[in-house]
Amino acid sequence: MTLQFHSGGIACDIHIGNGLLSEAGRLFDLRRKVLVVTDEGVPEAYPQAVLSQCAEGSLLVLPQGEGAKDLKHFEAILSALLDCGFTRRDAVVAVGGGVVGDISGFAAACYQRGIDYYNVPTTLLSQVDSSVGGKTAVNFHGVKNIVGAFHHPAAVLIDPQTLSTLSPRLVSEGLAEVVKMAATSDAALFRLLEESPDITPLLPEIIAAALRIKISVVEQDPEEKDLRAVLNFGHTVGHAIEAASAGTFFHGEAVAAGMLYTAGGEAAPRIEALLRKFSLPVSDPFTTEELMRYAVRDKKRSGGRVKLVRVDTPGSFRFEWADQASLESLIQSRK
Template sequence: MKITVSEKKTEYEVVIGKGFLSSFGERFSVSGKTLIVSDDGVPQKYAEEVAKGLKSVYKFVITQGEGSKNLKNFSDVLAFMLENGFERTDNVVAVGGGVVGDLAGFVAASYMRGVNFYNVPTTFLSEVDSSIGGKTAIDFCGVKNSVGAFYPPKGVLIDTDTLKTLGKRQLSSGIAESVKMAATFDKELFSLLENTDDFERDAEEIIRKSLEIKKRVVENDFKETGLRRALNFGHTVGHAIESACFPRLLHGECVALGMLVFSSEEVRER
């Protein structure tokens, strides 16, 4: 299954399927040096599968969690690339969740004014939401996503087999982002989320529908000046909850609480 996304005069493919991580290099015709950025919570086998077929592979592993989206890690990855002679024609690949994608994407946007960036999301949250849209960022001075860039990937590969290694809380966290998409733009997706009795069977369809919603939005409002702000539903309060409760609550859990706040009768009446 493929979705073509056009962002900022750039067009790229999102490929969705099962058991095909090892096809990454051939599928996107990746050449030159490749840095795979991951975290210590991502099964090592995923990065190993992505590395198959690539000629010159380097790896950088960060600590799992939002706390790793910091200036030090950003600087350390850039220094690692300089030390290993990366050029502007080389590649950065994020293999992991939203934190990995945000950090690796911002590194790719910044190194030598921009190198090729690819995203291989391995959490449900990143597969339904943050893998496309071009937002990259780190947290700075205690403010979430305050330093970053809009930088679209060259390609996105989503292998739903990666969901098999996620716990229930991580899956639920991702579902919250799908609920956000459905509540703001697609009642059919909302119905699917509400009525599914076999998540594994419906996961690919939920991912596809969620990404098609985001695709339509970001193609019309890449830099979030209007319509795209609707995708922040639940995030204004959610980010505040996340900052106050980190690391006890996951991002999607905080977004879900934020949506509840703004769906309350008291808020609607205002």
């Protein structure tokens, strides 16, 4: 199935289907110079499947992990493009998780002021989250995503079969973002997640449903003025948990625990049950003071108050402004 994303005159096709990796040559224009970028942790068969469909392809393998999303490896991609004589008509294909997608997209945004970039996300998190929205970036001086650009992919290919090699912990992490989107915006998807004993065969459908939500939100609010904040459900406290944990909680795990701080009514027990079903944390070991230290750091940047996303009934949400005292009592109420 194919979804379309529109933004400021740009249209991007997002193809989703089991086995689609072998059809990259039909879905992308690979009859030109192509640099396939991946990382050491991505099974070799995935970048090779794309490479075998390129007329003139080359491969760049980055080290694995968030540490590779830096200017040094950004430069390595630019060097490969320059050394191989890439022109403005050539293209980059990212095959991997959000790290590979973000850094490859940023290199494609900068090389010759912008060349085509195709994204083949292979983690659930990158499939449901980073494949739409056009955000590309690297980390710099310890600050995440601080240097980057908006550069939409020319097309996106999502092959859910690639998730069969992903560790269960990383699958769960991606599911946290799916639960987030269903809880705020799609009651039917929420019920599907609740009622399906095994979600594996439903992954194409679930990924598409999550992406429809993200597409609709980003299309309605391309400049991140208001509505896009709904995607932050669970993230205000989640980011504080992630920072306080110093790497023990993965991003999606922190968001999972974070969602329960701003969920209420019938949504709270139902979200908690779903998180348990997907082996995600439903609490965190940090004190109110520890979490406030990081939450306030975030808040200072946005001028004193935070815009919380509250969910009382799965499928709907409301925004609520919170000052430091109300955020503190919200956190305290679960301690």
